[in-house]
Amino acid sequence: MTHRLPLSPELSCPLDGATLLFEPKEVSVKIVTVDIGGTRTRVARWERGALHDRRSFATGNLDELIATVRVVAPEGFDALGISFAGALDMRTGKILSAPNAKGWQELNLPDVLSHRMGCPVFLANDANCAALGELTAGCRAEDFVYVTWSTGIGGGLVSDGRVLWGNSGMAGEIGHTVIWPDGPPCACGKRGCLEAVAAGAGIARVAQEQLGQQLTAEEVISRAVRGDTSAQGIVADACRAMGQGLAVLSELLEPELLVLGGGITQSWAYLGPQVEHTLNDLARKPPPIRLTSLGDDIGLYGAAALPEHWPQRWKRAP
Numbered sequence: 001m002t003h004r005l006p007l008s009p010e011l012s013c014p015l016d017g018a019t020l021l022f023e024p025k026e027v028s029v030k031i032v033t034v035d036i037g038g039t040r041t042r043v044a045r046w047e048r049g050a051l052h053d054r055r056s057f058a059t060g061n062l063d064e065l066i067a068t069v070r071v072v073a074p075e076g077f078d079a080l081g082i083s084f085a086g087a088l089d090m091r092t093g094k095i096l097s098a099p100n101a102k103g104w105q106e107l108n109l110p111d112v113l114s115h116r117m118g119c120p121v122f123l124a125n126d127a128n129c130a131a132l133g134e135l136t137a138g139c140r141a142e143d144f145v146y147v148t149w150s151t152g153i154g155g156g157l158v159s160d161g162r163v164l165w166g167n168s169g170m171a172g173e174i175g176h177t178v179i180w181p182d183g184p185p186c187a188c189g190k191r192g193c194l195e196a197v198a199a200g201a202g203i204a205r206v207a208q209e210q211l212g213q214q215l216t217a218e219e220v221i222s223r224a225v226r227g228d229t230s231a232q233g234i235v236a237d238a239c240r241a242m243g244q245g246l247a248v249l250s251e252l253l254e255p256e257l258l259v260l261g262g263g264i265t266q267s268w269a270y271l272g273p274q275v276e277h278t279l280n281d282l283a284r285k286p287p288p289i290r291l292t293s294l295g296d297d298i299g300l301y302g303a304a305a306l307p308e309h310w311p312q313r314w315k316r317a318p
C-alpha cells in the first residue's frame, strides 16, 4: 500500500526553531515507531501499513533507544513517532513526569532526538497513542473511548474519527477522576482516584491491607476466581469502580463502544460481568465493551500514526 502523509513542508515537530526536515513524498513513507512503557521500550518500523522488525529493551537509556531506532531502519526513515508512559506536554514536547525513566523529567525528548537523528519527532501520552492505534488499526470506530486497565489506568477519547487531545495532550485521564473522595491516596497526590481504587497497584495495596499478604493484582484475581471470598470482595470493589468510571465516560461522550486493554483485562471472563453490571446500572445508554485485538502492539500502531494525526493547531509556520 502506498501511503502518503497529509503533511506540508512547514510541518514541524514540537521544536523551537527547529529546521523542518520532513518533506511529503509520493513513495511509501517509513516511520520508526517507539512505545516507551513503564518497564520496557518497544521499537518497530512502520512501512506499507504494517509493523516490521520489532525490538524491545529496558526503558531508560537514551543511547540504546537511538541505537535501536537505527537498527530497525538502517536505510533511514521519514519520521519518528513515540508513545510515552507518563505526563507530558505535546505542544512543547517536554516530559513532565517520568516515574520509570530516571533523569527524563523535564527532558524535551522530541528536541533531543530530532537533533540527533535529523528527522521530525512526535511524542504523545501512551493512553492517547493507544486510542489512536485503535482508531487506525483496531476497532476503527468513529466514536469510542479506549481504557487501559493495568498497573495504572489511562484513557484516550476518540470522537468523530479524531483523538481528543485536550489542551496539552493529556485528555482522557479517566484514571485520575475522583470517584471516592474519601478513598485511598493516589500516586498523583489526590484521594480516591479511579486508579487508586481499581488499578493493579490499587488492588495489590488493598490486598496487603485486608489480607496482610503481599500479592500481585493477578494473584488476588486468581484467588477470587477460585472462590476466595476475601479476594472476591476486593476484586468486586475494583470492578464496581471501573464500571463507575466507564459510566462517566458513557454519559460524557456517548461513545459507540468502549475498548479495553491492559494486563488486568486478561481476566475479563471473571471481571467483565461485574464491570458491565455496574455500567448498566449507572449509565442510561451503556455502550458495548470490547477488548482490544492489538495486544502489546497497540502503542506501536498509535505512535506510527502520530505524524499523520498530529493536531493542526500545533503545527508551526515555517
Ligand SMILES: [Zn+2]
Residues within 6 Å of the ligand: 175, 176, 177, 186, 187, 188, 189, 190, 193, 195, 196
Ligand atoms: Zn490520581
